[in-house]
Amino acid sequence: MDKPTPEREEVRVQVDGRTLTITNLHKVLYPRTGFTKAEVLNYYAQVSPVLLPLLKDRCVTRIRWPHGVQDGSFFEKNTPPGTPSWVRTAKVPTTGSRAQSSSDTLVFPIVDDLATLTWLANLAALELHVHQWTVGRNGQPRNADRLVIDLDPGEPAGLHECCQVALLVRDKLADRGLAARPVTSGSKGLHLYAELPKRLPSDESTAIAKEVAEELQGEHAKLVTATMTKARRGGKVFLDWSQNAGSKTTISPYSLRGRERPAVATPVTWAEVEEGADDPLGLDQFTPEQVLDRVAEHGDLFSAVE
Structure with a gap:
């Protein structure tokens, strides 16, 4: 006993x-x-x-x-x-x-x-x-040294749709000279980070993220929304640009999440995002054990330059 x-x-x-x-x-x-x-x-x-x-x-x-x-x-x-x-x-x-x-x-x-x-x-x-x-x-x-856009899917959309939208966000940020880094949220969606070439006041970095979100909402209205109203998110991916406000925070890469099962906000490669965009089962959220294995194999994908 x-x-x-x-x-x-x-x-x-x-x-x-x-x-x-x-x-x-x-x-x-x-x-x-x-x-x-x-x-x-x-x-x-x-x-x-x-x-x-x-x-x-x-x-x-x-x-x-x-x-x-x-x-x-x-x-x-x-x-x-x-x-x-x-x-x-x-x-x-x-x-x-x-x-x-x-x-x-x-x-x-x-x-x-x-x-x-x-x-x-x-x-x-x-x-x-x-x-x-x-x-x-x-x-x-100090001023912000990076920008983040949170891709939050409204049911029945999921990580598959987030991956599709992430590729669109990546291109919009690239048009502005910003290289995006993808991180699974450990919950339902994806976070995209971009290092700023120079520090910016939070209202300026927020304006960039909002501009990207609203452009994509205009171009892909059936898939993307920049509107915070949850009732309008059904089947779409909400691009949350507001997390760049000075008082707002985002889950850190490699942090655990307090979900039913242990999962981690996990840096991934763009190849993995592309696979997730092509295949509904191509990308999933990661467990702590999987993350430690990934770090042992690849090092820090968040800081790596692809």
């Missing part, structure tokens, strides 16, 4: 010279598959060489599922009580424009080492969301 696990199991570990108390390693955070907190911690530790560079200097908003994905979750922007003193933080105004005159501020964690990543994973912060701007050495927000 199996021995019952303690109500609050604690283990002290050394990570990058920091001592962390890890709790409840056996807690199942994804009941459908039995995926435990220990497996979440293991995934983030193994993927950290490619994840941490993408989190560098970015404020991280977390979505936490303390009791597993079958129960409630909550967004967390500010650092929580009990945050270790060694965690790097950035204090930023709450306004979308991040105007320095704002009296209201948020204190975000900056996840630039494995110890901080492990600390957050232990808090069941399954999803890590970031802005398209970074903070400077002085801790102050």
